[in-house]
Amino acid sequence: MGKSVARTVWEFLDERFLISDLVGFARKKTVPEHGRSFWYFFGGICLFLTAIQVATGGLLLLYYSPQVGAAHESVQFIMGGVKFGWLIRSVHSWTANILIGMMFVHMFSSFFLKAYRKPRELTWMSGFALLVLFMAFGFSGYLLPWNELSYFATRVGTDIAGSLPLVGSWLKTVILGGPDISQATLSRFYWFHVALLPVVALTLVAVHVILVQTLGMSKPIGERGTREIPFFPDFIYKDALGWTLILVLVGVLCVFLPWEIGTKADPLSSTPLGIKPEWYFTFMFSTLKIVPAHIFSLEGEKLAILGFLAGGLLWLLVPFLDRRARRGERSPLFTWIGLALAVYIVVMTVLTYTVPRL
């Protein structure tokens, strides 16, 4: 009886959603297995963490109030007044940071495996765009608790945007909703964080995942092995193991290091010592600190920002610039460039935290 009801429900849903076809596709699909296939799992981990972000972010909306006079208090209420509020917020904050870390690992591993080469140019470009979008998520979300650190970090961040040539002043006003950080800024950052960015990011995630599913995983250049494993259930099981380990890590971090609330922002107070943005912006933040005030009679800061923009554009266009990889040949020059960039990011990030007066 039970089985026949379940079968009827299944057939009803299958007829409408074509689930059998999807399962059939997943069963037929295979994933290459070789010495470096470990790096494939980081994409799945990023997707899993994104799902946690959506779920916990949605829950936080129940109690968060995007008003200057109430934002900090509402976060305090979530952390102390709502059952498991501390857990939901800590999971949201920790997974946001781990997600960006995993996206960096996923991007660089794809870079070194030359996974961007034809026909996966758009997979690379959509992935890089997602990293930039998730950094924007981090930047906009950082201000929402309206605490001292986030207030001044936002001021520094928007000042950097404001120093861009030609459009800087206009861009800063649009981001802030006025000349300085105010209620308008908090409203805008809230809108970016819960409305605009999710729509754009989830669309891009869909594009990225569809591309990965239709084109399959890229095999590293020179990989001769032909061993393949089924995507479902073999690869999915391994993926699930990675997700479980991440969950354990997040759980431990949330219990022993719940995300702090900070002191409520006071626009009239002095900037606190040791102000710095979220860790994934620090390599750019510290670069701006060490750049000389003037380089060849040009403003050093503006030159550095233009350098970052140009570097980002070149990084986006790597699939078209690396012609050797396009032809399926090894391209050591690009490997060295990627390695230099990775080392630069790691060193500058570490220096930010170890040399306070850099």
Place this chain on the structure above:
Amino acid sequence: MKRRSAIDLFLGGSLIATIAAFLYPVVRYLLPPKRPSESQDTVVAAKTGELAPNSAKVFRFGSAPAILVNTPEGKLVALTAVCTHLTCTVRFEAETETLFCPCHNGRFDLGGNVLSGPPPRPLETFAVTVSGSDIVVSRRR
């Protein structure tokens, strides 16, 4: 029991336990926490002379609206303004000297008693005192 069945049982049980462990905090989080009650026992509803005879004023009493009526004879009466039918806010009708709920045509007299319509219970009445220039409304004990 076969080894495969035992493993299936163990994995299925673990999966259910994991899902339950995730759902429990989420369900507890969704239940609204108890906040301090906004209930009040006394409120200054108006100033003396503020209300003309045969007129009324809706004011906030705790978290709900209440209504203060100055009758044609100059007597002050106060009642909850929340209709006992489906919680719409009642209004004073000077022509009939009654309280009317426009949602479903419920009608009350100034003692709170139901005159017509679907309201199942009378409106709660409050004590009114004048203290200096304040008209003070209090919950009856």
